[in-house]
Amino acid sequence: MAGSTWGLLFKVTTAGVSHGPGYLCIIDGCPSGMPLNTEDLLPDLKRRKPGQSKYTTQRQEDDSPEIISGVYAGKTDGTPIGLLFRNNDQRSFDYDSINTSYRPGHADFTFDAKYGFRDPRGGGRSSARETICRVAAGAVARKLLSFVGISVVGYVTRVGEVEAHVPDPVMVTQAMVESNPIRCPDPVAADAMAEQIDSARKSLDSIGGIAEIVAVGVPPGWGEPVFDKLKADLAKALMSLPAVVGFEYGAGFATAKAKGSQNNDHFEVRQDRTWGLGTKSNRHGGILGGISSGEPLIMRVALKPTSSIPQPQPSVNRNRQPIELVTKGRHDPCLLPRFVPMGEAMVMLTLVDHWLRHRAVTGIF
Amino acid sequence: MAGSTWGLLFKVTTAGVSHGPGYLCIIDGCPSGMPLNTEDLLPDLKRRKPGQSKYTTQRQEDDSPEIISGVYAGKTDGTPIGLLFRNNDQRSFDYDSINTSYRPGHADFTFDAKYGFRDPRGGGRSSARETICRVAAGAVARKLLSFVGISVVGYVTRVGEVEAHVPDPVMVTQAMVESNPIRCPDPVAADAMAEQIDSARKSLDSIGGIAEIVAVGVPPGWGEPVFDKLKADLAKALMSLPAVVGFEYGAGFATAKAKGSQNNDHFEVRQDRTWGLGTKSNRHGGILGGISSGEPLIMRVALKPTSSIPQPQPSVNRNRQPIELVTKGRHDPCLLPRFVPMGEAMVMLTLVDHWLRHRAVTGIF
Amino acid sequence: MAGSTWGLLFKVTTAGVSHGPGYLCIIDGCPSGMPLNTEDLLPDLKRRKPGQSKYTTQRQEDDSPEIISGVYAGKTDGTPIGLLFRNNDQRSFDYDSINTSYRPGHADFTFDAKYGFRDPRGGGRSSARETICRVAAGAVARKLLSFVGISVVGYVTRVGEVEAHVPDPVMVTQAMVESNPIRCPDPVAADAMAEQIDSARKSLDSIGGIAEIVAVGVPPGWGEPVFDKLKADLAKALMSLPAVVGFEYGAGFATAKAKGSQNNDHFEVRQDRTWGLGTKSNRHGGILGGISSGEPLIMRVALKPTSSIPQPQPSVNRNRQPIELVTKGRHDPCLLPRFVPMGEAMVMLTLVDHWLRHRAVTGIF
């Protein structure tokens, strides 16, 4: 256990379950003196919020945190930032029928196996509502990174069979992403994705997809080989989110089919860069030897289709008896649109942590 | 920095570079009383060793460790296991020409950017020779896991355009894997892969691929949400290895195209299992909610083609001048065959760590 | 930064300052299935509470936590236990005059030096009110330890010139300790200590002292050499509390004058013990080689006199100007009585952590 803390120097600890009183988030290690208030956290929290459109769950949650500590007179004071989120639309009755059932694709059985019993009021600790803490912490990280010129943008590149056309990931802006409820910067694909999701929803089903996250402005030198390579920590960061089943960066799985002569990115002199060089292409996704190269970080994750689907499914209950199960509740037919801020958050938390680790030892000799 | 330690309770720390005197590996946290000697480490080390076939580098290394501590009278004594590997075939002159050049796809530039200078005698700390420590530690983990009935088998499923046909990953044995130098359990595909590698080598090129790793016997309940989920730590473990650019488990990226009704694995009563149930299919790769489900763990990683290729490539040197670069050295034209023991090692280190974390809090109430 | 988390497996993270909205405490790693409710936390919290007697500060605080997570249906559920404490008697005006002054003995200057500015509303993060989180977490630890037969009792052995006579530390019960407001099990000394404190208070002064903490029932084998020795972690645990300036265990500093022949505790056969032996004396305080010996753990800490005294003192302000400073506020004239539950808490948190670390690797071979 004790798996609820992220980071070495920029440490995020969360507590809470979906149908209890609420969530706590403690962000320890934020540099002091940064302007911060609740409004800084709301935009990302709003993007994560359920009920934004018909493509996401209709559950209503209050996602405004109370800042309990860590901010004094409008600035971070160097002490841990404490956040409190209240749960207030619990409707636990929705979940009554599944009290002892093991829902397919869910953590019901594994939590039961691990802890001896589980909170039957919903996903409990495995509910994606926990990401409210991560997104809030990510918003703090976003603000920090803005001071060193780093911006992180995520978007949906695939829903089911529909793939977006994104000519240059580095040119995608948050405005482009937020221009449609799917969070896909290709408006034509966005419409087709919306249709796919709607069709899945109508057929009492759900659908998977892929999101891409880009970080621009990361200077060369971040990442701590051999185990805490930047690619390794980014993978862990994103794989720790619910429903994520795959991670790749740069050319990723496609490199399996490539030759070295095709895949190598060649260095070239670049006078416009502080460090004087760059690569002509970016198949390496901004990471070489586990360390940032100065090129934009580009990574992708695959999300499985929502496990909760409102059609009857065979399963087993706690007493090891076969049952037929109908999940009522309210669930996203596709997780991708709301995943975008969650994924960005984990990338930003990881970048801040590596930034601080790098600062600790740099510029001495 | 300080990124050279893996694990929370079963802690592996490594030191060393490819062209220095050697490598140190300290394994701290191994339970006492387990029979262990050098011979236990050699089989996996031999599988990792260069020069095994024409499909791998012809560099000769002495891969026998000296056990400096942690074993008394043939058994682990509970204190840190210390291993020493000597480097003895260094041929550093091979690397002279690249002393100040930034090889494409390599960590030359990023190490330089991070540390202010780099060891020009080869890959330095980023050399895959460092995995000798991981494979040795993995062999200790393998022995530990054998006492709880867990076996871990990896193999190559793709080289370039050739994909293996593996009807049931769970049935693949190490004997099948070791029956050919490619480490592919499908002998027909293995031949085609060998041809691809040979062809790449002859055209002074290299080629990428995919490996799959399966862990059978992991009981339900391992993994520590919300950040140290089993899937997250396995991803980090494998992504920390050189050349790995993608990770997925279970159905992985393919789920992006799937519907929930197709992707959900249904639970069924299984009298033959201690815990009385199982899933009919295993698209979830043995992990639900970040916790092991009792089904076999199945994961895949993509490796890029070797960055070192013996053909001229444009690049930049330390002085920010354009150069043409020819990598001499001796390098694997395809990393996959030798990756198999490295990948298995990281999976096993992760499993032992999670096993111990689980033991710490289980069975009290 | 990032120094607000304690423990490896039983992890306690706190946030909050004395004059902000409140405190958060997250206890991550508590085994699931243990009965727990708010009432379990109140007795220790009440003992820590200010305003208990004229020997402690008259500040009124509401010390009842709200359990936000980690408990379901009256039992711990294996997920992080989240606690919220509200601050409600802030009287920040009391502290106005010291806004820019550096109080002697306080962290005003050092926080300023560290974070660039500080919360001028009181002690901020360095206020002893933060121990409310530790005492609550300690109460959870106390309950856990009770299931393995371990009890932890602390008490005051010295205030100023008055030393208690405690014939056998192991026989001291909490009832004896709580029988007087000083928390000294020697009633005669307790009266003399009360007089000393009262006299210090009347002369607008404060006074230091020593507390002893005893843990009975710790089995042999806990502690992780070479760095995480039990004595080392207990020292850190207690030294992390406000005002603690010294730590010793067993015969402690007195051994500096001793000969080996006097100081060695001789082993003897003890049929009444599970492990069949014990030591005739306990000058080693229950720890040998950094590992528990099965004998009671005995340790002592020294606390300096309260730095806040209501008499004028020369000092310097933020602008580096000499000032005369009068601390108003309400402060304990002697910290010892209220320290007892804080010290016990840190000892118990340390013991639980080492218990779990020991469980992780024990009984395999």
Next chain:
Amino acid sequence: MAGSTWGLLFKVTTAGVSHGPGYLCIIDGCPSGMPLNTEDLLPDLKRRKPGQSKYTTQRQEDDSPEIISGVYAGKTDGTPIGLLFRNNDQRSFDYDSINTSYRPGHADFTFDAKYGFRDPRGGGRSSARETICRVAAGAVARKLLSFVGISVVGYVTRVGEVEAHVPDPVMVTQAMVESNPIRCPDPVAADAMAEQIDSARKSLDSIGGIAEIVAVGVPPGWGEPVFDKLKADLAKALMSLPAVVGFEYGAGFATAKAKGSQNNDHFEVRQDRTWGLGTKSNRHGGILGGISSGEPLIMRVALKPTSSIPQPQPSVNRNRQPIELVTKGRHDPCLLPRFVPMGEAMVMLTLVDHWLRHRAVTGIF
């Protein structure tokens, strides 16, 4: 287990036992570019070495390390520094008679209880020979600290009944300390201490003492409340060393008898300091609120008399039978002289770690 790593950012991991092949030490997180070679390590190692005088054990050990990694072309290269020490004067026969005996004051029984068996060839992992790794790592830390103007000096202030007179701890130099084999800067006391040790040795006994360690040049602001306070980590650092049974800083245990009006150090304007102020006295030992104040750090530790004494003692063996035990071996009659470099090393490792933690977050806003 897994207790053999020290530090968060400047991480030291050790392995090895006294009668095995040797010791490994990995120092991970040292900034790159610092000149370093074996000669930098030898002075401190020589001071730690047994057999320096008749006041220390006559055991001969080769204490020269081989640098396996982390140094390239005379400078640290940012990768882990790996050190190898060989054991070469083992005389394991000396220890035969105690193979199954539990020596009083030693870790024989507790290791046995913890690990199920123990290395009977000597102290095993609990042997003070392990500190060879710490002293070598400390020498690296010493060099690092010299670049920020910090010097750390330790010395003996008490042996048995003899107390040194040290008018001003800050004025003690290493030259003064090394001018006599006792490492006491008061030459008169040093002679009396030598007599005490000699007398203990002749009467087949041993004797305890106290050492003081001073760090000059630590700027204000180091230390990470609330758990990783500087005083807490220094306490753990020193208490993790063999035979240390007590720790205090500043006025320490003496403050228990003090009034606040006596104990408070008053701030005064100090133009000669970068930060413009200081305290008139230094009873706070350079730490306020767990953070360095800019005044010299002053701390003291008590060491028990050597447990190994060459006179017969009653004990118990592994079979729970009473025995009479005679420790042969060769042991220090007083541990204090050789403790000095060990204590300095742990203080320096702690300071470097806190320096880097401080650097990570300072100077951003």
